[in-house]
Amino acid sequence: MQVNQAEDRKQYRFLDEEAIRQYVKTAGLFQGQVAIEEVSDGKINHVYRLAGDGKTMIFKQAVPYARVVGESMPLPLDRVRVEAEVLKEYYRILPGSVPEVYHLDEELAVIVMEDMFPMQMGRTALINGTETARFASDAGAFSAKTVFYTSDFYMDTAAKKELNASLTNTGMRKLTEELHFDWPFNFHETSHFEEGMRNDVLFLSQDQRLRLEVAKLKHKYMTKADALLHSDLHSGAVFMSEEKTVIFDAEFACFGPFGFDIGQFIANLFLNGIGLPQFSAKRYEQAREAWYSFVDTFSTLWKTESNEHYTQLDGYLTHVLDEIFTDAMGYAGCELVRRAISIAQIPDLNIEEDERERMERRKKVMELGRHLILERHHIHSLEELKGWFI
Amino acid sequence: MQVNQAEDRKQYRFLDEEAIRQYVKTAGLFQGQVAIEEVSDGKINHVYRLAGDGKTMIFKQAVPYARVVGESMPLPLDRVRVEAEVLKEYYRILPGSVPEVYHLDEELAVIVMEDMFPMQMGRTALINGTETARFASDAGAFSAKTVFYTSDFYMDTAAKKELNASLTNTGMRKLTEELHFDWPFNFHETSHFEEGMRNDVLFLSQDQRLRLEVAKLKHKYMTKADALLHSDLHSGAVFMSEEKTVIFDAEFACFGPFGFDIGQFIANLFLNGIGLPQFSAKRYEQAREAWYSFVDTFSTLWKTESNEHYTQLDGYLTHVLDEIFTDAMGYAGCELVRRAISIAQIPDLNIEEDERERMERRKKVMELGRHLILERHHIHSLEELKGWFI
Known part of the structure; x- marks a missing residue:
């Protein structure tokens, strides 16, 4: 990976297509003609597929x-450095599980990486029903490996603290805190739902028992640095x-509680x-499949790769998995x-x-969410949730 | 506070008394003759009282x-910068509760600060029975204020994460992990006790139920960044x-779980x-007195100074105090x-x-420690421990 250090002190500027062509040539990534196609969903960043010299890159x-919001929602450019560092870390832990990073420019907030075309994007595959047989167990294993290998059960205590410090990612963290724990439960102006369920959403925001549990989950997300999280592991x-x-x-990545990524993936x-x-x-x-793959992988690593002597204690793994x-x-x-x-x-x-059908489904998602938050200490297996689906 | 940045690139060297005299003159801390008296207990650092110009400094x-151990136990010189930063932070939160820092030299690992003479050192006062009426409630309030004001209930999320990152203090942390959670429970070669209780210490190290609880406490100390801890708040x-x-x-300071400092103080x-x-x-x-002062102070700050909106929820404060x-x-x-x-x-x-009497007391301390670790989830007030003391 090439890195242009921020020390160059060139100023951030947004690159249009012509500037991109110039940039990738100067950076030595392409020699000849480059075709450019925008491929982002456009919510947060600008993402293009570049084609030339018989190859493609993102x-x-x-x-x-x-x-998606505009300049009223500032986000730190440093998220690009974080993403590159985290992808590199993931690549080290599990080669081939993330795109390879070819180039990082901290000052211009540019990252150039491997093009995964023609792989299917997860959310699209799930909507079309064309998902692969392995994706759920792969994702469970990915989460288990990445959290185990960045935890205190494996890493040297000093190296872990330093990695955490280099990935504080404060701006993106703050956005996660708001998006996951504040706005959905506060009848926020950005909310989105069918008018017919207005009262349901209002009542949710007035449910003090629910809000107390959300407050605890928020505080744990903010303070419990178990391991490096992807922190945006949805099907997209x-x-x-x-x-x-x-x-x-991986631009939302930061240290957090073990169970966050696998929980978010299962929710999707x-x-x-x-x-x-x-x-x-x-x-x-x-x-x-995702959960049991997580458990199998985490348990195997615990037994074979731990550097923390206390992991040999009877009952410790069970305790950790229960909390996860x-x-x-x-x-x-x-x-x-x-x-929802x-x-x-x-x-x-x-x-x-x-609309009526759509609203009923939205309500059911909201209700299942409420149930999981309130009853999480009394739910001991996914089998107890079968009735919601079958 | 003056700060000599590490950028000076002068190399670390140990200063003898003559070099100290020269140093404080060059730094403008003293003009005339300086008398030097060593005042450290000598376990970790070199500490001197300097007197001259009608004033004293440490x-x-x-x-x-x-x-105390020698070069086989390396400790990072960076602990001096951490100590200065933390004392400054404490001074900001609660002026007069810590010595004022006059001078920091990161490269030479030198800190010059306010001399608290003729105040009594806490451990000496407790041994002589000359402690003040207020020290316990003061210490409880100190712990409550310092953890509240450096928590996510008060601080901006980004500022808190950055403060945490600047105080990783990895080497000192590692020592705390070993000293508090590993060596005492592993029948370690550095252990110290009367020969007559050898079996008691051996049995303690074989108590798997106890070790499991210690493992959980260790992992929480390593991962739960609730607030800035002093992390060595013993009576000395x-x-x-x-x-x-x-x-x-404050050289062991780092972020950790709310209850650590007040627990250590009460233990002493x-x-x-x-x-x-x-x-x-x-x-x-x-x-x-220390505990109820902690509770009073923390509760008042929670109600009057919180910046986290969820703190207004009924039951949240109780939940947080229970966990603490x-x-x-x-x-x-x-x-x-x-x-022990x-x-x-x-x-x-x-x-x-x-020896027999000394050993019985040591055993009792060990037994109370074991009881607190094993039964902590079932102990709901200090009053339940009265029988151990009265």
């Missing part, structure tokens, strides 16, 4: 705000093919299954509620054209 | 290892006078009360066990000359 430039951050599953979009399977009832049973099974499951249910609940009624909407819940 | 230089880190109570020696009162039975009832009362108490009991337990049988011995448990 070129991503951040702007200092979220595109996954590419899949028959050969492999690849995770991308639930969301798709409730939004598109024809997939309901399958998504429930895939959630189980409880947290995963809680964070899954927050993801369900926010995707808050700003970060997903097509899974919005392509149904019948 | 001059502290770190060596790159722990003096306290100065007291009728007018005020001052905390010093318990230790003194069991080591010197004539003070037993008084120390128990002072432990209660549970953790405080657990960390107090670890402190009791380590001071591990390397960091204290006079409170060693001045009794009768």
Whole structure:
């Protein structure tokens, strides 16, 4: 990976297509003609596929705000450095599980990386029902490996603290705190739902018992630095093919509680299954595959790779896995509620054209989310949730 | 505060008395003759009282290892910068509660600060029975204020993460992890106890249920960044006078769980009360004073100074205080066990000359520690511990 250090002191500027062509030539990434195609969903960054010299690459430039909202939602350009560092870390832990990073320019907030085409994007595959057989267990194993290898059970205590310090990612963290734990539960102006469920959303924001549990989950997310999280592991951050599953979009990464990523991933399977009832049973099974793959992988690493002597104690692994499951249910609940009624909407819940039907599904997602948040300490297996899907 | 930046690139060297005289003159701290007296207990650093120009100052230089052990226990010189930063932070939060820092030299690992003479050192006062009426409640309030004001309930999320990153203090953390959670429970070669209790110490190290609870407390200490901890708040880190109570020696400071400091402080009162039975009832009362002062102060700040909107929820404060108490009991337990049988011995448990009597007290400290660690989730008030003291 080439790195242009920020010390160059060239100023940030947004690159148009002509500037991109010039840039990649100067950086030695392409020699000849380069064709450019925008491929981002446009919510946060500018992402292009560059083609030339018989190869393709993905070129991503951040702007200092979220595109979907505008300059009123500033976002730190440093997220591009964080993303590159985290992808590198993931590549080291599990080669081939993330796109390879070819080039990072901290000053211009540019990252150039491997093009995963023609792999399917996860959310699209789930909506079309064309997902692969392996993606759920791959994602579970990915989460287990990445959190175990960046935890105090494996890493040297000093190296871990330094990695954490280099990935504080404060601006993106703050956005996660608001998006997951504040806005969905505060009847926020950015909320999104059918008018017919206005009272349901209002009552949710007045449920003091629920809000107390959300407050605890928020504080744990803010303070518990168990391991390096992807922190945005929804189905749109996954590419899949028959050969492999690849995770991308790591710009929200930071240290946090073990159960956050796997919880968010499972929630996105639930969301798709409730939004598109024809997939309901399958998504429930895939959630189980993801979780049991997480447990198997984490347990194997615990037994074979631990550097913390206390991991040899009877009962310790069970205790840690129990806490991970409880947290995963809680964070899954927050993801369900926010995707149902808050700003970060997903097509899974919005392509149904019948408003009444769409609203009923949205309500069910919100209700399952509420249930997971409130009852997480009393739910001991995914099998207890079967009735919601089958 | 003057700061000599590390950028000067002068190399670290140990300053002898003549070099210190030259140094403080060059730094403009003294003009005329300077008298030097060593005042450290010599366990870790070199500390001197400098007198001249009608004033005194404390001059502290770190060596790159722990003096008590030697070069086989390397310690980072950066701890001096951490100490200065933390004292400054504490001074901002609670002026007069820590010595004022006059001068920091990162490269030479030198800190020059306010001389608290003729205040009494806390441990000495507790051993002599000359402690002040206010020290326990002052220390409880100090802990509550410093953790509240550096928590996510008060600080801006980005500022807090950046402060945490600037105070990783990895080398000192590692030492705390070993001293509190590993060596005391592993029948370590550095252990210290009367030969007659060899089996008790051996059995303790074979108690798998106890070790599992210690493992959980260790992992929480390593991962839960609730707030800035002093992380070495034993009675030897306290100065007291009728007018005020001052905390010093912040070189172990780092972010950690809310309950750690207050737990360690309470443990040191318990230790003194069991080591010197004539003070037993008084120390128990002072432990209660410290805890209730912590609760009062923390609760008042929660209600009046919070910036986190969820703190207005009914039941949230109770939940947070319950968790702090549970953790405080657990960390107090670890402190009791380590001071009883591990390397960091204290006079409170060693001045009794009768070996049998001394050993019985040491055993009792160890047993109370074990009880607190194992039963912390079932102990709901200090009053439940009265039988150990009265």
